[in-house]
Structures are given as C-alpha cells and as structure tokens.
Amino acid sequence: MTKNGILNPQLCSAIAGAGHTDYFVIADPGLPIPEGINVIDLSLVRGVPSFLDTLKAVSGELVVESYILAEEMKNISPRLHDETCSVLHGLPHKYVPHEELKQLLRRAKAVVRTGETTSFANVILVCGVNF
Incomplete structure (x- = not known):
C-alpha cells in the first residue's frame, strides 16, 4: 500500500507505465472506448468519482505535457471546461x-x-517526462 496519493493498484500501474507522448484519458461513463484499450473503471454511482477529483488525483501523479479537449465542452459545459483548464493551468492544449x-x-x-x-x-492527457 502506498503512503500517499492514488490507492487504486490498476491506476497506479497505468500511470507508472505511461511513456512520453502516450495518451492517458479521463472520461465520463458514456464515452465509447475502442476494443483493446486498457480501461480503469472507477465509476460507482452517478457523479462518483467526479471528473475533477479524478483529474486532480491523476495530474498530481502523471507527468502531463499538454492536453486535448472536445470543442463542444467550451459551450455546452463551460464551468467544467474552465475548471479543467484551471487544474491543468499553464499547460498547452488544443480543441x-x-x-x-x-x-x-x-x-x-x-x-x-x-x-x-x-x-x-x-480529456486526453498527453504524457510528458520528468527530466
């Protein structure tokens, strides 16, 4: 068991195994995921865990160099868009x-x-390196 940070062993393993430029995605429960992709399903009930709590936890452990969002998020979910950009403050991103x-x-x-x-x-987090 780790002392701090993420407790989920599958999530810890995926973060540790991420390499430079890999895509690491945090998703809502409705996003269709292609066959063969490693899915770490943390969903419990509606809203738990939240997107932002998950993003904060993952971005606190994963080296992120940039991120990708859907254009539609800006207009349809502006509050979540702004909070996402705040969590990932200063990182380059595209839509x-x-x-x-x-x-x-x-x-x-x-x-x-x-x-x-x-x-x-x-959000698609584009992995970076810590050196």
Missing part, C-alpha cells in the same frame, strides 16, 4: 471536435472511467 476526440482514443494507453455525468467530461 478537436468530439467525434475526432473519440477517434484519438485508439491511441490511448489507458482510459479512466469516472462517474461524471456532465456533458463532454473527457
């Missing part, structure tokens, strides 16, 4: 249409499924 974001999932090293039901509560 793609939601349909393109779903296609990018094919490159994901892991997808962490949350219980968040806010529309477009998905």
